[in-house]
Amino acid sequence: MGEGRVMEQVLKLRNLKVVFPTDYGLIRAVEGVDLDIYHRECVALVGESGSGKSVTSQAVMRLLDSPPALIRVDTLEFAGQDLTQLTEQQMQEIRGKEMAMIFQDAMTSLNPVMTVGKQIDEVYRRHYGDSKQAAREKTVKNLELIGIPEPKERANAFPHQLSGGMRQRVLLAMAFACMPKLIIADEPTTALDVTIQAQVLKTLRGMQRGCGTSLLLVTHDLSVVASTADRVYVMYAGKIVEKAPVKDLFTAPHHPYTVGLMAAVPKLSDEKKKFTQIPGTVPSPIDKPSGCYFHPRCTYATERCRREMPRLTPMGPDREVRCFHPLSVGRNGHD
């Protein structure tokens, strides 16, 4: 992460809080999340379903409607610009051009009655005011870059005529169309099978490096994180529980939750017959436990964990952990 130090900051998020009032009570989706993303960096946001990672990414894009959401944020800066002060129209200029999003399901993200080429053309026509021909030329070049064979012909195909991996590539092409400063990928490979997933991730990473964009990768898949991310934020029940460079996180996870997540990844070399799992379930976002949100599932929980919420504590270079009893601390920071 040496380059991060000299690079400009693309995204600075401080103390983001999101709640959803419902008939059954307040859903505390995000509780004070800080995020930093630097130029050319790939940051992963990891967490289980319902940990608030998607809500966080949507809040960054200002895609959350209020109502139903109630949002508080201290700082939301994108490339030095205060996003909280922008009008919806100014925000639309930024979305797609400087900040793009890739969704999980390529089939539903693409319009089934428009050719994929036309859908990518739209980005250029909207943001650069290109003519039809100029936009199509760029589209074809873009599709070629993203690794689609016979891009000229493929541009005239409808989404259903393409395979799942191709569709996801089309989404990538659309996101990279304007060379945005930041791309938020919300579970970009979940709907794909493992081999295609690896290809798409490789393309994504390659494009990101080539175009000089930053990437916020929202995922629950640790193998994706290990192969793509530079830095990782681990989220649990709306709070960041651990933040670390990817190498440090995988060699020496500090938070018991992170340790549990890693133990749950099945390994080929494992002799054991059973899968390891974290006991219990994610707490209900309406009724969260007292103290540390993880304590009911944590084997190391003490009286203090039941009583108070630990703060996010710095643990060596570029690492923070929200735990009173961080694990494998001795091994940290030596590599």
Added chain:
Amino acid sequence: MKRLWMGVKRRIKGAGELLAKIWAHKQGKVGLIMVSLLVLVAIFAPYIAPYDPYDVSQRTTKGLPPSREHLLGTTINTGQDIFSMLVYGTRVSLLVGVTSGVCIAFVGSLLGVAAGYLGGAVDNLIMRIVDIMLVIPTLPLVIVLTNVLGRDFWIIILIFVALGWTGLARTIRSLVLVLKNTNYVKAAELAGASRWQIMTRHILPGTSHLVIMSTALSSAGIMVAEAGLSFLGLGDPTAISWGKMLAEAQSGGALLFGAWWWILAPGLGIFLAVFGFMRLGLVLEEIANPRMKRTSSVYKLFRSLDSSYIEEVFRSMDDYTKIGVPEATYGGGQSHGTGFEA
């Protein structure tokens, strides 16, 4: 016997819950009050009406404006009590409207589901019939049919149903074509469910919001159509309906003599009935289709929120150490500290 009673009890409970859901909507409340009022009036017409509406022998009461004796006045030519006529007219209008609406929903959804799900020859046959029915201009056909078959009350209902089911069948068919390809229908097929079971258990409930909406709308529409038919003199000549009242007002010279009450009363009746049914239909559709998000309810929820409580919740999310501590220190003062923290 006991099981039957349990079933009845469950149905009653379900109906109660449905009424409560309707009541929770502002529009539903309006619709429910209007429609139940009409139903009550129709049922208890003989007890509500102060005079005999069919009595045309009252020479002394001709053309009286609304007063305490005659709430809505009397007719000019025959001296009938208009309020009593209005009360009795509710029976005809409501019965024609609701019966036709329900029958249309039944026939339309049945044929629509059959055409959509069974496909092939059945689909072809039903849809060609629909095509033919849809291109025939309705009003001339109704005029011809009433003249041929007679103007009996039930025949009029029959005609409305025969002409009204086509649109619904078409809409339902296209929805069924979508539902047919859903995984749960495929799963039911794989599990060996019969066609009848799949159509009634798995597909029909999925179309319920459309059916309910169409029942309410076509009931309202047919009330208007019936009024129009009676106005043209094609209704049942022996029964008093709102349309017939309007027709008589026209021929009896209500406009000429300025007897506004004679026109206003049936007009208002038609308006209230149609309005009530529309409201009820809209709300029922929303209940049957939860995906139709009620943004109004979200706003209502937002208004009811206690802002100090919300602020308290937001405050409780802060890391306690962050409060009062300048931003630069809690980051630990290492790496990434370029520019913004200084």
